[in-house]
Amino acid sequence: MTATPPQPAAPTPRRKVSRHRGEGQWAAGHFTPLNGNEQFKKDDDGLNVRTRIETIYSQQGFDSIDPNDLRGRMRWWGLYTQRKQGIDGGKTAILAPEELDDRYFMLRVRVDGGALTTRQLRVVGEISQEFARGTADITDRQNVQYHWIRIEDVPEIWNRLEGVGLSTVTACGDTPRVMIGSPVAGIAEDEIIDATPALEEMKRRVLGNPAYSNLPRKFKTAISGSPVLDVVHEINDVAFVGVHHPEHGPGFDLWVGGGLSTNPKLGVRLGAWVPLDDVPDVYEGVLSIFRDHGYRRLRNRARLKFLVADWGAEKFRRVLEEEYLGRALADGPAPAEPAARWRDHIGVHRQRDGRFYVGFAPRVGRVDGATLTKLADLAEAHGSGRVRTTVEQKMIILDVEEAQVDSLVESLEALDLTARPSSFRRGTMACTGIEFCKLAIVETKARGSSLIDELERRIPDFDEPITINLNGCPNACARIQVADIGLKGQLVLDDDGKQVEGYQVHLGGALGLDPGFGRKVRGLKVTAAGLPDYIERVLKRYQAEREDGERFAT
Numbered sequence: 001m002t003a004t005p006p007q008p009a010a011p012t013p014r015r016k017v018s019r020h021r022g023e024g025q026w027a028a029g030h031f032t033p034l035n036g037n038e039q040f041k042k043d044d045d046g047l048n049v050r051t052r053i054e055t056i057y058s059q060q061g062f063d064s065i066d067p068n069d070l071r072g073r074m075r076w077w078g079l080y081t082q083r084k085q086g087i088d089g090g091k092t093a094i095l096a097p098e099e100l101d102d103r104y105f106m107l108r109v110r111v112d113g114g115a116l117t118t119r120q121l122r123v124v125g126e127i128s129q130e131f132a133r134g135t136a137d138i139t140d141r142q143n144v145q146y147h148w149i150r151i152e153d154v155p156e157i158w159n160r161l162e163g164v165g166l167s168t169v170t171a172c173g174d175t176p177r178v179m180i181g182s183p184v185a186g187i188a189e190d191e192i193i194d195a196t197p198a199l200e201e202m203k204r205r206v207l208g209n210p211a212y213s214n215l216p217r218k219f220k221t222a223i224s225g226s227p228v229l230d231v232v233h234e235i236n237d238v239a240f241v242g243v244h245h246p247e248h249g250p251g252f253d254l255w256v257g258g259g260l261s262t263n264p265k266l267g268v269r270l271g272a273w274v275p276l277d278d279v280p281d282v283y284e285g286v287l288s289i290f291r292d293h294g295y296r297r298l299r300n301r302a303r304l305k306f307l308v309a310d311w312g313a314e315k316f317r318r319v320l321e322e323e324y325l326g327r328a329l330a331d332g333p334a335p336a337e338p339a340a341r342w343r344d345h346i347g348v349h350r351q352r353d354g355r356f357y358v359g360f361a362p363r364v365g366r367v368d369g370a371t372l373t374k375l376a377d378l379a380e381a382h383g384s385g386r387v388r389t390t391v392e393q394k395m396i397i398l399d400v401e402e403a404q405v406d407s408l409v410e411s412l413e414a415l416d417l418t419a420r421p422s423s424f425r426r427g428t429m430a431c432t433g434i435e436f437c438k439l440a441i442v443e444t445k446a447r448g449s450s451l452i453d454e455l456e457r458r459i460p461d462f463d464e465p466i467t468i469n470l471n472g473c474p475n476a477c478a479r480i481q482v483a484d485i486g487l488k489g490q491l492v493l494d495d496d497g498k499q500v501e502g503y504q505v506h507l508g509g510a511l512g513l514d515p516g517f518g519r520k521v522r523g524l525k526v527t528a529a530g531l532p533d534y535i536e537r538v539l540k541r542y543q544a545e546r547e548d549g550e551r552f553a554t
């Protein structure tokens, strides 16, 4: 992808001016920026920072970077400064942002649909080893995330990524982020509909398009035709979920307005059925509603979920149909309840073409460049060269002949990438945490990994699906609100009254079957050191008291 030429920051909205001016919507005539974020977006489109990175910052170094680019527009190309090393979580809230900034960056590579070829995976692994000190995390939105990136190396990294069809464009920022897709799209035996053509067209229309590069905030997308509901559709701004329409056949059920973080909300169904060919138009319609009507006055009300909550599903659908699509959508059914309790595609599964796919579990999404390169070798030796990432920070190798399955599974085990994980290895996720994140208060990745080992040792017979999600701060990057056991990082008091790393506990969240947010157990905070004891107690009690088939969330 090449640099985007300068464009007007604010596209002219198509809506007439409304009387409601209170939330800073463009559709209400609010083009005067009402906060610092809106101002820097109006001053210059975030996409344009690429030219400055290529021609100035990468040549002249970190100190040449304009502060508005450093803490604002660089996100439009997937770059955030990482946390300066050695600053403990107690200082997160009291230090100025510039005191937390390291001179290195996190760089997010978007992997729409989680789809990678081995050629791409090899390049991802090489970049990790050459430019990112070996780091590479699989995120819970199917992306790859590097750390330790120097600004000087960014143009070369882009060259290599774009040479194999990958990009960091709008991987962060107030933009359409990565589009989550079923990692087994087009191959699963039980698939209702393959969403791949729609996802490709959505990318073609939107990525790098200045019409969508100044949204009120981030915009998250999910699409899947899998009956196991494998894209966490309930917590995306827009989601398309495969359904069989009794008259029209396979298509998608449309959801809008889901999101976690501040005021978490599950998405709502609009009751509309969308055929495959119409998905890109509907997607652009919802995206445009967000751009034009989304709230821009207060940052913490700038997600689509607040507009959906105020309008309701009926009005949202009417505006979409009448003002953006110019046609009515057919009514349609809700998705059926998934039969499977795990939705992560881990293990060995038959494809519709008779071959197999093998899903396996890195620890809390952490891999490294050398491992990714070896994985590319394995996928080529055993499959056709197609690899997928999942929204559970896991991975899948596709197209494996039956005779090759055992050898692949054993080879993966040798890389500590098991296709037969314990419930704990399978169900534990962790965000970036204090190792690299400037907002973090506590450690997450290493702690999640050691927690898995501890629980496997202490409760080896635990075989129920369970999700344990660790966040390093009150944000929601690891989806703590919808985990069986959600752990929100904060400083807590230990028995001696000393402030130490710990977690606020949320219990009983779920997606899929009976979705809902976990209950914050009043006053229940555990120290990091006491975490294995606490979880062991909770799970042993559940084992002892559960009725037949009773899930943890209930």
Ligand code: SF4
Pocket (backbone or CB within 6 Å): 431, 432, 433, 434, 437, 438, 439, 440, 441, 471, 472, 473, 474, 475, 476, 477, 478
């Ligand atoms: Fe950083 Fe907090 Fe997100 Fe974790 S949840 S990655 S600590 S912002």
